[in-house]
Amino acid sequence: MIQQKICLLGSFSVGKTSLIRRYVDSLFTEKYLTTVGVKIDKKQLEFNGKTHSLMIWDIAGEDDFTSIRTAYLRGMSGYIIVIDPTRPHSYETALSIHEMVKTTVGELPAVFSLNKADLKPTWQLETPQHQHLQQMGHPIVETSAKQNIGVETMFLKLVEKLGGQHG
Amino acid sequence: MQGTPDISQLRHLLFGKDYDALLALKAQFENSATYSASVASVIAEALQHREAHDGGVSSVLAPTVERAMSHAISNDPKRFADVLYPVMGPAIRKSIQQALNEALENFNQLLEQSLSVRSWRWRFDAWRTGQSYAQIALLRTLVYQVEQVFLIHRDTGLLLQHVFSENVASKDPEIISGMLTAIQDFIKDSFATTGDDMLDTLRLGELTVLVEHGPLAVLAVVVRGTVPAELRAMLAETVENIHQQYHQQLQAYQGDTSTFNSLEPLLRDCLIKKQKQREKRPPWLAYLLLATIAGALGWWIYQYQQAQAALVHQRLQAEHAQQIALQTLGEQLTQQQSQHTKLQASLQTLLDQQTQQQQRSAQQLTADTAALTTLTQQIEAxxxxxxxxxxxxxxxxxxxxxxxxxxxxxxxxxxxxxxxxxxxxxxxxxxxxxxxxxxxxxxxxxxxxxxxxxxxxxxxxxxxxxxxxxxxxxxxxxxxxxxxxxxxxxx
Structure with a gap:
């Protein structure tokens, strides 16, 4: 069994906790829990005949007033950055988080999640921004915790990249 | 074998005395008596040697010995019984005594559990807190117990190995180890000023989490009760040990926990517990109950005997009364008989008298009649x-x-x-x-x-x-x- 630590990062109220809840317990709660520090969940899955045990660290969102505790990132194998396209500011935060991680921890497998796919008509993500994301070379997954869209795929993409890394 | 004399001569020339020795050796092997004699001289040493080497003799001999013994026993059981008698007798006695003592002890424990005020309090607590009675009893008699041991990879916060004692409910140890690491980081980030300070103790009610930090791995133990000082030293030693033995593996850790499975015994040694020393008391409750039963039995027997005696007494009295009544009746009968006799006698007398009277009156009548006739004649004359x-x-x-x-x-x-x-x-x-x-x-x-x-x-x-x-x-x-x-x- 391979144990791996992954982190969920992103701005406040982009839906990180909801995504984890959907993934771990397959249960969605409308009540948004503002995570103050960190919350850890576990998910086991099979990939390439190996059992992976993901320790998912749900790390409190970053905004203008609080920054991510970089200590939580230590030892992680990969990360998911969640963006709420209905709020363009979360895109910028995502980029800054990505930069921060690269400088503090180094180059690691990452996945970008465009959450709230159920509200896609209200997305405000511009095409150049989308292109910029794609140019970074990380998988981009459209997700909706509410409608359970792309959640499994998002985690699987990351595991795929992790597996490739450990090959 | 000998061949022609020439060849024999040639052999002698070639091998000389060695050939004779070879022949002697051959003869020895071919002659079973000499061969067995030569083997007999070394067989004990050979067995000893082999047994010391790999213990193969025991396993080879075991079935044979078993068969030989069962054969011997089925042939003559009495001989074996005689041989075993001095061993079996005391062993059986001891075993019986022990079994009795244990039974008494268990009985007493049962009584204590069901009768003592303390046990009822525990039962109430168990009912109140929704825990089982056994858990409550364990907690109340515990000085301390190491319930869980986590070995955590320091960098990733991933769980390397986890052991926990019986009667302990362990929730998702991987998550706990992650959270422990996160809290560690949180505290360090929030409060520590100098770089090397670490959170080493967490307390929650009766629970204490001791965290011992090594350079690559962290050992966290969950202790219920009062933490003894020596536990900390033991943890430090264990962490040092782990680092000595698994330094390489810890450094190269990529998420494969199976590498650390062999650490389990070492961690299990940390699962120590100390219970309140229950002073060894004689099983008073059991004695009391037995005495009560014996007393009740005695009382019952006494009562029964008393009742029996009373019954016998009553019967005797009744018999006596009957005898007296019988006697009285007899006397009355005798009296009546005598009265009857008397009456008969008096009746007889009366009858006699009557007869006499009748006779007399008849005589009188005759006399009177005669006198009357005489007188009439005299008067008329x-x-x-x-x-x-x-x-x-x-x-x-x-x-x-x-x-x-x-x-x-x-x-x-x-x-x-x-x-x-x-x-x-x-x-x-x-x-x-x-x-x-x-x-x-x-x-x-x-x-x-x-x-x-x-x-x-x-x-x-x-x-x-x-x-x-x-x-x-x-x-x-x-x-x-x-x-x-x-x-x-x-x-």
């Missing part, structure tokens, strides 16, 4: 001689006195015979004179005589006086003489 033409009566006349006496006797006798006599006095006159005078004279004479008799004491009602001419009189009384005649009638 009596005669009073009147003087001529006279009717005077001399009361002193012996004939009259005798007549009076006879009449009195007659009266008495007739009375005894319950008869009333009547004496008819008939006066007569001779035929001298005229008839009228004679008639009157006769009447006078009868009357006078009657008067004289009455005067002498004869009751008047007995006497009737008639003159001879009175009509209806019997003729034999009518005489032609100067006399009176008497006729006695009894009614």
């Amino acid at each position: 009596a005669n009073y001689p009147f003087e001529k033409a006279k009717a005077d009566v001399n009361p002193q006349h012996p004939a009259l006195i005798a007549l009076g006496k006879h009449i009195s006797e007659l009266l008495q006798t007739a009375q005894r015979l319950d008869k009333t006599p009547q004496i008819m006095i008939v006066g007569n006159a001779d035929d001298s004179g005229n008839d009228t005078f004679n008639r009157e004279l006769a009447q006078q004479r009868a009357d006078n005589l009657r008067t004289a008799l009455i005067t002498s004491g004869v009751p008047a009602f007995v006497l009737v006086a008639y003159g001879a001419q009175y009509p209806g009189l019997p003729s034999h009384l009518q005489k032609n003489e100067r006399s009176t005649h008497y006729r006695v009638s009894l009614y």
Whole structure:
């Protein structure tokens, strides 16, 4: 069994906790829990005949007033950055988080999640921004915790990249 | 084998004495007696050697020995019984004694658990907190117990190995180890000023989490109860040990936990616990109960015996009373019998008396009847001689006195015979004179005589006086003489 630590990062109220809840317990709660520090969940899955045990660290969102505790990132194998396209500011935060991680921890497998796919008509993500994301070379997954869209795929993409890394 | 003499000679030339030795050796192997003798001289040492080498002798011999023993036992069990007797006897006794002691101890424990105030308090606590009684009992008697041990990879916060003691509910240790690391980082980030300070103790009620940091791995133990000082030292030693043995693996850790499975015994050594030393008390409760039962039994037997004795006593009394009653009845019977005898005797006497009376009265009657006849004859034969033409009566006349006496006797006798006599006095006159005078004279004479008799004491009602001419009189009384005649009638 391979144990791996992954982190969920992103701005406040982009839906990180909801995504984890959907993934771990397959249960969605409308009540948004503002995570103050960190919350850890576990998910086991099979990939390439190996059992992976993901320790998912749900790390409190970053905004203008609080920054991510970089200590939580230590030892992680990969990360998911969640963006709420209905709020363009979360895109910028995502980029800054990505930069921060690269400088503090180094180059690691990452996945970008465009959450709230159920509200896609209200997305405000511009095409150049989308292109910029794609140019970074990380998988981009459209997700909706509410409608359970792309959640499994998002985690699987990351595991795929992790597996490739450990090959 | 020997070949031709030439070849034999050639052999001798080539091998010399060695060939003889070879032949001797060959002979030794071929001759079973010499061969077994030579093996016998070394077989014990050989077995010893092999046994010391790899213990193969035991496993090879075991089935043979087993078969030999079962064969011997089935052939002659008594011999084995005799051999084992001195061993088995004490062993069985000891075993029985131990079993009894254990049973008593268990019984006492059971009583204590079900009867003592403390156990009821624990039961209440268990009910209140929703835990099982066993858990509560364990917690209450515990000084401390290391419930869980986490070995955590320091950098990733991933769980390398986890052990926990029995009766402990362990929730997702991977998540806990992650959270422990996160909290560690959180505290360090938030409060620590110097770089090397680490969170090493967490407390929550009765639970204490001790965290021992190594350069590559962290050992966290969850302790319930009062943490002893030596535990910390033991943790530090364990962490050092782990780092010594697994330094490389820890450095190269990429998520494969199976590398650290061999650490489990080392971590399990940390699962120590200390319970309150229960002073070894004699099982009073069990003794008490047994004594109570014995007492109750004794009391019951005593009561039963008492009841039996009372019953016997009652029976005796009843028998006695019956005997007395019987005796009384007997006496009464005797009395009645004697009374009966007496009555019979008196009846007999009475009967006798009656008979006698009857006899006497019969005799009397006969005598009276005879006397009556005699007296009647005497009276009827009596005669009073009147003087001529006279009717005077001399009361002193012996004939009259005798007549009076006879009449009195007659009266008495007739009375005894319950008869009333009547004496008819008939006066007569001779035929001298005229008839009228004679008639009157006769009447006078009868009357006078009657008067004289009455005067002498004869009751008047007995006497009737008639003159001879009175009509209806019997003729034999009518005489032609100067006399009176008497006729006695009894009614």
